[in-house]
Amino acid sequence: MSLSVLSEDWLPPRLRYREAKVQELRELAVEGAVIVGPSGVGKSTLVRMALPEAITIDCGSARTAASIAARISMAMGLRSRRLGDVLRELRERPPHTIVLDDYTLARRNRSTVSLVRVLANYHRLVLVVHPHALNSPGVFGTVLRMPPYTPRELQGILEDRVVEGELPVSEEAIAAVSSALGSPQGPGSARLALTVLREALRLCLRSGDREVTPKHVAQALALLGLGVSPVFSGSHKKLCTLL
Amino acid sequence: MSKGVVRCPKCGSQLVPDDKGRAFCVACGKEYYVCLECLKAGRTDYESFVFSSVRALAGHMRSHRFSKDNRALENAFSIVGAVLSSPMNREAERMLSIAKKLSGCLASTNTECLLVALSLAQLVVLTRIYFKLEEVELLLRTTAPLHLRGEARSNLVVDDEVSASIDLPSFVRGNPWVEVLSGRRG
Numbered sequence: 558m559s560l561s562v563l564s565e566d567w568l569p570p571r572l573r574y575r576e577a578k579v580q581e582l583r584e585l586a587v588e589g590a591v592i593v594g595p596s597g598v599g600k601s602t603l604v605r606m607a608l609p610e611a612i613t614i615d616c617g618s619a620r621t622a623a624s625i626a627a628r629i630s631m632a633m634g635l636r637s638r639r640l641g642d643v644l645r646e647l648r649e650r651p652p653h654t655i656v657l658d659d660y661t662l663a664r665r666n667r668s669t670v671s672l673v674r675v676l677a678n679y680h681r682l683v684l685v686v687h688p689h690a691l692n693s694p695g696v697f698g699t700v701l702r703m704p705p706y707t708p709r710e711l712q713g714i715l716e717d718r719v720v721e722g723e724l725p726v727s728e729e730a731i732a733a734v735s736s737a738l739g740s741p742q743g744p745g746s747a748r749l750a751l752t753v754l755r756e757a758l759r760l761c762l763r764s765g766d767r768e769v770t771p772k773h774v775a776q777a778l779a780l781l782g783l784g785v786s787p788v789f790s791g792s793h794k795k796l797c798t799l800l
Numbered sequence: 801m802s803k804g805v806v807r808c809p810k811c812g813s814q815l816v817p818d819d820k821g822r823a824f825c826v827a828c829g830k831e832y833y834v835c836l837e838c839l840k841a842g843r844t845d846y847e848s849f850v851f852s853s854v855r856a857l858a859g860h861m862r863s864h865r866f867s868k869d870n871r872a873l874e875n876a877f878s879i880v881g882a883v884l885s886s887p888m889n890r891e892a893e894r895m896l897s898i899a900k901k902l903s904g905c906l907a908s909t910n911t912e913c914l915l916v917a918l919s920l921a922q923l924v925v926l927t928r929i930y931f932k933l934e935e936v937e938l939l940l941r942t943t944a945p946l947h948l949r950g951e952a953r954s955n956l957v958v959d960d961e962v963s964a965s966i967d968l969p970s971f972v973r974g975n976p977w978v979e980v981l982s983g984r985r986g
Contacts, residue, residue, distance in 0.1 A: 596811055596828035617852040661810050664847060687810050749829030782826050 562722035563755045565748065572606050573717060574710045575599055578701065582607040582683075585699050586654055589682045593691055594703030597746025600685045603703065604656050608683065611654035616661075622668035629655060629676075640668060644675050654681040661690040670695035705745020711735035714747050715754060725768040730757065733771040737778060753777050806834055809847045821857070823850075833857040837864050
């Protein structure tokens with residue numbers, strides 16, 4: 558049994574149900590692209606699969622223009638670390654593919670926007686954003702939309718992980734997770750589905766049961782505050798119509 | 801403790817942080833770490849105080865410690881400043897401003913800050929006493945000769961009277977010529 562298959566860092570061998578998007582992104586990245594989609598629909602995984610050689614900056618941990626520039630500078634092997642110097646050096650360097658993952662979490666102020674403009678003009682820039690941030694300053698380029706997963710797609714993804722990790726999870730439990738979280742009833746987030754499955758597995762191991770059942774899934778959903786699912790009714794349905 | 805509600809910086813859905821500031825976003829499936837100090841202060845720029853890692857929150861908390869200590873110091877200095885409101889203590893105020901700058905470098909915790917502030921208050925009071933004493937000394941130096949002269953004269957009179965009554969020989973005592981001769985002197 559390997560629990561690492563349920564972690565966020567685990568890279569699946571293929572991006573199931575989104576294989577076409579991988580090729581599409583490779584073509585779009587030449588001119589720069591914006592990947593748009595709600596949380597947990599495989600945006601970051603798509604980038605990791607389509608552009609393995611790209612410099613990827615996680616804007617969740619590097620939020621300001623200065624810290625983003627410092628990380629780019631470090632990854633490209635530039636000497637300067639200060640924003641102004643990095644901007645000047647970036648203009649002179651041969652074009653690289655740079656991905657700003659979770660750009661929604663970055664502080665999108667004037668200096669960040671100017672950094673993004675330099676990156677877009679002199680390099681190949683790929684932005685990964687949430688639909689809420691699509692119209693915010695600094696977000697421009699050809700849009701590649703990632704729709705939320707349906708219950709059937711979520712079931713396929715979870716089955717793959719369970720087989721890969723040899724996890725003691727029943728088919729009914731997988732079906733329960735995917736029907737609760739699949740779009741349009743749920744957010745259609747694979748990350749959330751994996752979190753619920755991980756929690757259900759933990760509850761199962763604690764109670765000493767042989768395998769994860771729908772009962773464990775229901776408990777895990779309640780524990781994570783997803784039992785009543787008040788959030789799915791409003792914002793997520795709106796999001797699904799947008800996508 | 802705090803049951804405030806914050807918004808997820810990524811998707812905008814509601815987050816309810818627990819007592820330690822941890823919050824699980826049911827839409828993103830991600831755990832976030834909320835700064836409870838900022839939440840209590842009523843801040844609404846969620847991007848600035850909701851973090852996706854504990855390390856980022858720890859870095860943010862350092863800025864709070866600094867500002868809290870600064871506030872404590874400012875309070876202490878304002879009290880000392882009220883004591884020092886008289887204009888004669890310009891020198892002491894200058895010292896205080898230097899000490900203020902120094903304390904910024906010296907103090908690293910809240911307790912240390914207060915200790916530094918208290919020491920400074922003591923220093924200021926001592927400085928005030930020192931300047932008061934200097935003033936008194938100066939006053940004494942300027943007025944002492946006058947007092948001494950007056951004292952000497954009165955002492956002389958007393959001496960004359962005493963000597964007149966005690967030390968003089970019997971033939972001088974009560975002799976009217978003594979007064980006449982003393983009037984001819986000088």
